[in-house]
Amino acid sequence: MRAITYDRYGGADVLQLSDLPVPKVGPDSVLVRVRAASVNPVDWKVRQGYLDQVLDVDFPAVPGWDVAGVVERVGLDTPELSVGDEVYGYVRKDWLQGGTFAEFVAAPVRTLARKPASLSFEEAAALPLTGLTAYQTIERSGLAAGQTVLVHAASGGVGSAAVQIAAARGARVIGTASERNHDFVRELGAEPVAYGDGLADRVRALAPDGVDVVLDYVGGDAVATAPQVLRPGGTVVSIVDAAARDELGGVYAWVRPSSADLDALTRLVEDGALRVHVDQVFDLADAADAHRASESGHVRGKVVVRV
Structure with a gap:
């Protein structure tokens, strides 16, 4: 072959x-x-x-x-x-x-x-990998309907899936992305914010009381800035930076194969909630x-x- x-x-x-x-x-x-x-x-x-x-x-x-x-x-x-x-x-x-x-x-x-x-x-x-990563990190975050989540790298493979899955759960979604991808992020169901200096202020302008969950799919300063945007009792989940777990008491995740979780993604696709x-x-x-x-x-x- x-x-x-x-x-x-x-x-x-x-x-x-x-x-x-x-x-x-x-x-x-x-x-x-x-x-x-x-x-x-x-x-x-x-x-x-x-x-x-x-x-x-x-x-x-x-x-x-x-x-x-x-x-x-x-x-x-x-x-x-x-x-x-x-x-x-x-x-x-x-x-x-x-x-x-x-x-x-x-x-x-x-x-x-x-x-x-x-x-x-x-x-x-x-x-599969991106969808499972998004689904499993959202599951582990405990995100619920009515809560607000900040998705880092919202236009990428994992982030774009996470935006849609979170929105399908009834959450409000804010997503970081470069300016050229803001329209794409809006189409997915998130309110876009730009990367870079002043990110925490831009997020707080949209969510003055802070967000309930931060999902980090990019690394860099995403975990370091999480305390500035999380409301008390909020959770940070990262697939890149172990400091999310070791320093902030959140979750550091590595995606696992799962037929059951793939079936859950399939249901979202067939319901029109995930493209x-x-x-x-x-x-x-x-x-x-x-x-x-x-x-x-x-x-x-x-x-x-x-x-």
Whole structure:
């Protein structure tokens, strides 16, 4: 099968199109014929070696955790899925080697769910990691209807999902974004505010009593400024900065695969409460360019690779 591989840490130029054997399928896994995958910042951070102390990487590694495709073969005990099912998922295993930037991927059933019928394969591939991150961080924040939440990086992959999920829960949403993305953030259901100096004052102008929850999907000063915008008893959740937990008593989160949570995202999609924005689509052979596009930091939504 065709697959993108890299045999050492480095820049996007270490990615190459290779020919690999079709992966074996374990008892609780299925073989997915990949129709699309997507790029997340963690993909190129792993490729650059930034997470070497966290994740085992077996070279040559196939990158990618997001997938949308069709079940090609089932394992010995996978009653949840059948051959021909259209699925999507966040196929993170305990080590990184056989990723989703390939024609086939062996995926544990716990990482998959049936694809939302209303989404294309490209749109479905853009949702799992970002959607699960948004959903799980909102769950852990305890955000309730009628509360106010500040979403950092509201126009990005995770942030754009979080805005919509929070709004669907009946929360008021304020979202940080660059000026060029303010209209996009409004369309998602948030009140946009600009990054930079004076952010706390701009947030307080919109929410004089402070916000109930801060969701940090960007890092930088987001956690450091949280006490200036949170009302007493408020919560900060970060996927970037452990200070949210260690210094502010909030939550430091790492997304987990979950079929049940993917099903929850599917319900939001089918109810019209969650839409997916695909910024760019690349062919598999151009995966290095897809990584470069994600690394640029100017993506609205997600970068997708079509297989």
